Every structure is written in C-alpha cells, then in structure tokens.
Amino acid sequence: MFTIHKLATLTGAAFLSCASAMLTAAGEASATAALALATTTTTIPWIGDYTATHTLLPCAELSVTATIVIQVPISGPSCTAIPGPPSPDGSCLVNPFCSPSGLNIDYYRNYLGDYSRGDFPSSYYITENLQPLDSSLTNRTFFPQDDSPANLPVVYPSAELGTGGPYFVGWTRDTNGGITVDANNFTLVYSGFYRAPATGTYSLCTSADNRNEIFFGDGNALDCFEGRVPTDASPLAFSTGGNFVNDVNCTEVDLVGGRYYPVRNVYGDWQGPSAFSFTIQGPGVNQTYDFDGDVYPLECGSFF
Numbered sequence: 001m002f003t004i005h006k007l008a009t010l011t012g013a014a015f016l017s018c019a020s021a022m023l024t025a026a027g028e029a030s031a032t033a034a035l036a037l038a039t040t041t042t043t044i045p046w047i048g049d050y051t052a053t054h055t056l057l058p059c060a061e062l063s064v065t066a067t068i069v070i071q072v073p074i075s076g077p078s079c080t081a082i083p084g085p086p087s088p089d090g091s092c093l094v095n096p097f098c099s100p101s102g103l104n105i106d107y108y109r110n111y112l113g114d115y116s117r118g119d120f121p122s123s124y125y126i127t128e129n130l131q132p133l134d135s136s137l138t139n140r141t142f143f144p145q146d147d148s149p150a151n152l153p154v155v156y157p158s159a160e161l162g163t164g165g166p167y168f169v170g171w172t173r174d175t176n177g178g179i180t181v182d183a184n185n186f187t188l189v190y191s192g193f194y195r196a197p198a199t200g201t202y203s204l205c206t207s208a209d210n211r212n213e214i215f216f217g218d219g220n221a222l223d224c225f226e227g228r229v230p231t232d233a234s235p236l237a238f239s240t241g242g243n244f245v246n247d248v249n250c251t252e253v254d255l256v257g258g259r260y261y262p263v264r265n266v267y268g269d270w271q272g273p274s275a276f277s278f279t280i281q282g283p284g285v286n287q288t289y290d291f292d293g294d295v296y297p298l299e300c301g302s303f304f
C-alpha cells in the first residue's frame with residue numbers, strides 16, 4: 001500500500017503503445033514518460049490509500065480513446081522514504097523539515113523523599129500538572145556521579161525522613177542542556193523522537209542514582225496521534241541505584257531505519273548524590289548517550 005498525494009489523469013490514444021505494459025504506483029519513471037506523451041493532463045490533489053495496476057491493451061483490442069490514471073507520489077525534500085504509519089511499529093509521524101535540534105529536557109520539582117524512592121509514581125509531574133522549573137534542549141542523556149558537598153550547611157526538612165534526609169543548603173549541579181538543578185532532589189524528563197539510523201534490533205540501557213524509567217514508542221512514551229503523554233504506561237525498563245552502586249538495566253526494541261520513535265526518560269533523585277545514563281546501541285551504532293543529529297524535540301511531531 002502506498003499513500004497517494006497527487007493523481008495525474010491522462011487521456012489520449014497516442015499514449016498507448018502496441019505492447020502490453022504495466023504501470024504501478026511506484027513507477028515514477030514510467031509516470032514521467034507517460035506524462036511526456038500525454039495529450040491531456042489533469043492533476044487532482046488527493047490523500048488516501050490507493051493501490052493501482054493498470055494493464056495497457058494490445059493495439060488490436062484498442063478502441064479510439066482511453067483514459068489512464070497514473071499515480072505520482074509527492075517528491076520529498078531529499079528523496080528520503082515517506083514516513084511510515086504511527087503504528088503498529090511504534091513510530092510517530094514527524095515533520096520531515098524539522099531539524100534534529102535535540103531532545104526536550106524539563107526540570108521538575110521533586111520533594112525530598114518523593115520520586116525515585118519506593119513506589120512513588122513517575123507520572124506525578126503530569127498528574128500534578130507541574131510546570132517545569134527550567135526547560136532546554138539536549139543531545140546528551142548522561143551526567144556523571146557526584147558526591148555530597150563537604151562544606152555546606154545541612155538541614156533536615158522532611159519530618160518523615162528525619163536525620164535520614166539531609167538537605168545541603170545551596171547545593172547545585174549541572175546536568176544536560178545547560179540546566180543547573182537543586183542537587184539534593186530533582187526530576188528531569190528527557191523527551192522527543194529518536195530517528196533510527198538503520199533497521200534492526202536496538203538495545204536501550206539505563207543506570208541511575210536514584211531511578212530512571214524508559215518509555216519508548218507509540219502509546220508508551222506518548223500517543224502518536226494526539227501527542228498526549230499517558231499517565232498509566234509501564235516503562236519498558238527502569239533502573240534504580242544509590243550509595244554509588246547504579247546497576248544497568250536494558251531492553252531491546254526492533255526499529256525500522258528512517259522512522260521516528262518517541263522516547264521519554266523520567267529520571268529522579270530523591271536525596272543526596274545523583275547520576276544518570278541512558279544509552280542506545282544498534283546496527284552500526286555503538287553504544288552512546290550522545291545523539292547529535294538523531295534526536296528531535298516534541299514540537300517536531302505531527303499530531304492531530
């Protein structure tokens with residue numbers, strides 16, 4: 001099947017040769033040749049699915065005139081494949097003119113002891129309708145392990161945690177996209193689209209102090225139709241860490257080259273030192289957390 005963007009209708013007996021021939025939807029060269037011979041050309045813009053095979057009759061069977069409909073696919077900006085459907089492979093439609101300016105990174109409030117500790121849900125930033133404290137773009141999904149500061153005043157703001165919940169006043173750290181956070185406790189959401197460079201099986205891996213959840217694909221990272229982010233999705237993988245031990249967890253996904261897959265990482269640090277890594281490895285792609293040229297912000301999505 002094939003999405004038709006333009007139909008050219010040709011009328012005229014001159015076009016028909018004595019040989020039998022088949023014109024198919026993909027035959028752009030045939031379509032061009034046919035246009036050159038046409039006596040009448042009518043172009044009708046049309047969006048929809050239409051699979052066509054037209055058989056030209058031998059001369060002996062010809063009546064005086066005939067009408068041939070030829071499908072002419074729209075030509076893309078640089079001959080890249082026409083984007084596939086949003087599902088079932090999990091990819092979204094993305095504006096093909098959008099440039100890979102990075103993933104969105106949004107910094108949210110995460111009270112000491114909340115997300116990334118226990119079963120506090122990662123969807124809280126949506127269900128509580130939080131506004132980001134800061135937002136930017138980034139091609140990188142990694143920041144290294146840090147340690148608690150030695151010379152800052154300590155308070156214990158959480159009644160529940162008591163002395164188990166020290167808060168170092170004035171402690172900050174750099175993360176990604178130029179965003180500096182309250183290093184004691186914070187949440188970062190990385191979201192956008194990953195354009196798979198090739199078809200094959202990819203491995204998505206993460207480690208975190210204290211927790212990261214990987215959401216990937218249509219209906220999981222976001223809904224490709226409306227762009228809505230689900231609050232009830234289960235992550236494809238998650239990892240937890242702390243006390244300088246951050247184990248890696250991975251998941252595998254089958255991707256089609258050239259398609260755009262929505263991805264969302266919800267990272268949290270509920271207390272103390274922090275660290276984060278999200279990597280992708282695939283066919284011809286070494287494991288990396290640097291995605292220059294391969295990631296697109298949410299605003300590039302074609303939603304309805």
Ligand SMILES: *[C@@H]1O[C@H](CO)[C@@H](O)[C@H](O)[C@H]1NC(C)=O
Pocket residue numbers: 108109110111112157158167182184185186187
């Ligand atoms: C960190 O936790 C403290 C205590 O709950 C809170 O006052 C502060 O707003 C939190 N910082 C962030 C960035 O969430």
Ligand SMILES: *[C@@H]1O[C@H](CO)[C@@H](O)[C@H](O)[C@H]1NC(C)=O
Pocket residue numbers: 238239240241246247248249
């Ligand atoms: C890795 O994921 C499994 C579930 O798939 C989970 O039980 C385990 O706790 C995770 N490991 C870490 C370090 O979070």
Ligand SMILES: *[C@@H]1O[C@H](CO)[C@@H](O)[C@H](O)[C@H]1NC(C)=O
Pocket residue numbers: 284285286
């Ligand atoms: C992947 O890593 C190997 C070994 O370091 C290197 O030789 C190769 O060029 C890398 N491939 C890409 C696509 O970066």
Ligand SMILES: *[C@@H]1O[C@H](CO)[C@@H](O)[C@H](O)[C@H]1NC(C)=O
Pocket residue numbers: 100101102137138139291292293
């Ligand atoms: C991400 O990489 C692309 C391609 O190199 C670049 O154009 C873009 O400015 C980068 N974005 C950020 C936030 O660095």
Ligand SMILES: [Ca+2]
Pocket residue numbers: 209210242269270271272273274
């Ligand atoms: Ca921590």
